[in-house]
Amino acid sequence: MLIDTLITGLVAGGTYALVAMGLTIQFGISRIMNLAHGDTIIAACFASFVLFSVFGLSPILALMIVVPVGYVLSDAVYRIIMRPLVARAPNAGALEVDSILVTFGLLFVIQGVLLVAFGGNYTGYAFLNTPVDLFGTIVAANRLLALLLALVFGITLIFVLSRTRWGMTLRAVSIAPENAPLVGIDINRAARTAFALGGALAATAGVVVSMYQTFTATIGVIFTMKALIVVILGGKGSLTGALIGGLLLGLVETFVAAYIDPGLTLAATYAIFLLLLILRPTGFFGQAG
Amino acid sequence: MNTTVAFILAAAALAGLAIAPLFLNAYGIGLLVGMTGYVVLASAWAMFSGPTRYVSLATVAFFGIGAYTVAVLSETLPYPLVLLCACAIGLTVALIVGLSTLRLAGIYFVIFTFGLAELIRQLVTWYEVNVTGTLGRYIFLPFEGIHIYWQLLALAAATLLLSWWINRSRLGLALRAVGDDEVVAAHAGINVSRAKLMLFALSATIITLVGAIQAPRWVYVEPAIVFNPTISFLTLIMALLGGATRLWGPALGAIPLFLLFEWLSANFPNYFSIILGVFFIGIVFFLPQGVLAKIEGLRRPARKAPPENKERSGAA
DSSP: OHHHHHHHHHHHHHHHHHHHHHHHHHHHHSOOOOTTHHHHHHHHHHHHHHHHHHHOOOHHHHHHHHHHHHHHHHHHHIIIIIHHHHHHOSSHHHHHHHHHHHHHHHHHHHHHHHHHHHOSSOBOOOOSOOEEEETTEEEEHHHHHHHHHHHHHHHHHHHHHHHSHHHHHHHHHHHOTTTGGGGTOOHHHHHHHHHHHHHHHHHHHHHHHHHHSOBOTTTHHHHHHHHHHHHHHHOTTOHHHHHHHHHHHHHHHHHIIIIIOGGGHHHHHHHHHHHHHHHOTTOSSOOOO | OOHHHHHHHHHHHHHHHHHGGGGSOHHHHHHHHHHHHHHHHHHHHHHHHHHHOOOOOOHHHHHHHHHHHHHHHTTTSOHHHHHHHHHHHHHHHHHHHHHHHTTSOHHHHHHHHHHHHHHHHHHHHHHIIIIIOOOSEEOOOSOOHHHHHHHHHHHHHHHHHHHHHHHHSHHHHHHHHHHHOHHHHHHTTOOHHHHHHHHHHHHHHHHHHHHHHHGGGTSEEOHHHHTOTHHHHHHHHHHHHHOTTSSSHHHHHHHHHHHHHHHHHHHOGGGHHHHHHHHHHHHHHHOTTOHHHHHHHHHOOSSOOOOHHHHTTTOO
């Protein structure tokens, strides 16, 4: 029971971490609070569902298609919708409000398109649904794979952003957007890259989620909500924070569901959120301000 | 315009609207009820979010609290007391949310309100399933559409009057200062958190009342019905279209959009949310200050109009 819950929690947490990392990159570097993030994930879920059931493509191969497409589409969304808002915003606060409003609209557009295309029912497919014996408990192989993928992607990203020159450029924009141009950094390009990267992460999360869980066109907001809480939990813009916060949220949810009541998972999440707001609003890994 | 003249005109319009349903059929009254409901929702939303520029996504959380309170208590308490209870619950929730988020940057407030409706919906569902064992309730109150309409109309008038008064009071001035620049406002001696909290609580209470008054129309109430997130979305888009910083802006946005959405959901139910989303993005792009400000800008082209985006500066 305990090991079982622990593994389920880690699997869910790995997904939340992946979801939240995309959001925190977009918010930390591009300064866009993307409320349509969860719907991007669900769109990727449906994409891998189509690739699997129509073309017989395994989700692992689907990653190689869906993730680049996610990157390119998010890049386009940034160029068409976000860039004009960034250009007209007199300060970060105004951009925050505008981006919240515009992505709120985008949320309904994506959700509407998915509803028209796939209807409102729960969808899913069976992939690697073979039982694996792990420390005496039976776990579906697809769940383990999902956890593995989430960790690999998450840790690779943290490594790339903290160790490469390209990652340093992005972090510079996140920390000091006013000063970054002084050392020759193209802020506009960095912001676009970060937004597209966030979209690619959402696409990755979507494929990973679709491997082990059913989904509907309307549950995107739930993902966005949890990702937002994880972002605050870990500290705005902190990738390590998002990774740890995501795993923590997954564990808390699963333990509450297993030992207290499945109907109270969101309440537990919000209880943590409330405590954090009162005790340490900058998050575990965030800087003040 | 002279204030007295404006008041006389408003009173005449109110009287006209009050007798309007006597000449309408049931469908017409239904439209009036929905429209007035959204006028109040949008005005109450803008009361807080307009001057402070804190985007509240929790409209339906309070609306649902109001409606569900009526569903639970309508059998046991007299109607005015039920409304009072709904207000008290809405106010309490608003104070909890406000106290924990409004002293922080705006983004925490947005995130908290984004999930609030879902949280309350799940809590209510959990409570009903586990404690009372009844999910879904019937409301038997001797109200027809016209009674609900009159109550909403009175609430609309009260809300607009309140907005007008707040705008002229110290509180309104303080809030506009907060919207322009929170740090400057704090240095000018304004208790920023308190001003925001008071207005948020007031706005949330009005929204709760709208839910409570409209509840008898459903007859059958379930958490999934009264906590429908589209209500938050529609309220937001209506207030933005008219202009959230103007007294009449939200009302002017609510009336045409309500009719449009009514028509859309009747004729294009499948494409409803796509059209809604596109519409919303369009408003953010082309009418960031709302229709009223746009019209004013067009009427006075000679005066060098300040660029629209500059007016938006200083959001938290």
